[in-house]
Amino acid sequence: MDDLKDVIAANLVRLRSRAGYTQLDVARKLNYSDKAVSKWERAEAVPDIRTLLAISKIYGVTMDELVSEGGGGPLGPRKTSKKKRAFIGALAVAFCFFVAVVIFTILYLIPHTEHYAGCIFTSAFLVAAVTMTALSHAWWGRVVTCVFSSLIIWSAAVLIHVLLYVFLDNPEVMGKVFILYIVAFALQVLDVLWFVFRKVK
Numbered sequence: 211m212d213d214l215k216d217v218i219a220a221n222l223v224r225l226r227s228r229a230g231y232t233q234l235d236v237a238r239k240l241n242y243s244d245k246a247v248s249k250w251e252r253a254e255a256v257p258d259i260r261t262l263l264a265i266s267k268i269y270g271v272t273m274d275e276l277v278s279e280g281g282g283g284p285l286g287p288r289k290t291s292k293k294k295r296a297f298i299g300a301l302a303v304a305f306c307f308f309v310a311v312v313i314f315t316i317l318y319l320i321p322h323t324e325h326y327a328g329c330i331f332t333s334a335f336l337v338a339a340v341t342m343t344a345l346s347h348a349w350w351g352r353v354v355t356c357v358f359s360s361l362i363i364w365s366a367a368v369l370i371h372v373l374l375y376v377f378l379d380n381p382e383v384m385g386k387v388f389i390l391y392i393v394a395f396a397l398q399v400l401d402v403l404w405f406v407f408r409k410v411k
Contacts (some may be wrong), residue, residue, distance in 0.1 A: 211388040217254035217279050218262075225269040225276075226251075238351055240264055250352065295349045303338045304347065308336035332372045356405040360398055367394035 226236055227337040233251070241263060249255040257265065266273050310330045317327040341362035346354040366391050374383060 214277065215253040215256055217276055218256055221253050221276055221278075221388045222247075222265070223251045225265075225271065229269060234351075236265075236268070239268055244387055295345075299342060299345055306334050306338040306341060307331075328374055329369070332369045333363070336362065336369050339365050352405050356402060359401055359405075363394050363397045363401060367391055 226233070232244075233247040234244045237247045240247075242261070246255070250257055266276050308400060310333065312331045313325045315329065317323045322329055339358055342357040343355060343362060346358050370389055370390055374380075375386060378384075
């Protein structure tokens, strides 16, 4: 059994190194702690069968290659560098606002629609927040994901506020719009609690 631990540990270290991942990257993909990954790589513990299967998918190897001496197998997709991740994120946000500018220009030039053109930019913030939440879930971990999911909540609240103002412009309704932000605050608290207390193996 000790030999098997050593073989698996050596393969895990080699595959992770070749893929360009850190222990924390692997831990996030598996929903484990980086301490657990470290124990596997030091041969102090062995991942269960489900985890080994998940690891094999991450690295693009078979289970047999994970537990066989000298197993390396084909290499899975390489980790995207931090600079490239930041560039892709910035490009995604820029694209959201580029589309917003195009739609804004069209609406502004069409008679009787210029009054609604301003809503487009508020919508762009929401779309950008959703996009960045998806990217951060894959690349940047819980803290950054929590920040961007919080932006979803508040940009959605602001968008609803703007839509109520533009389409209703009713003083009675606008006088109660503070309720919208109370709901947003409650969702914000739930969002933070979810990311803080989410089960980590």
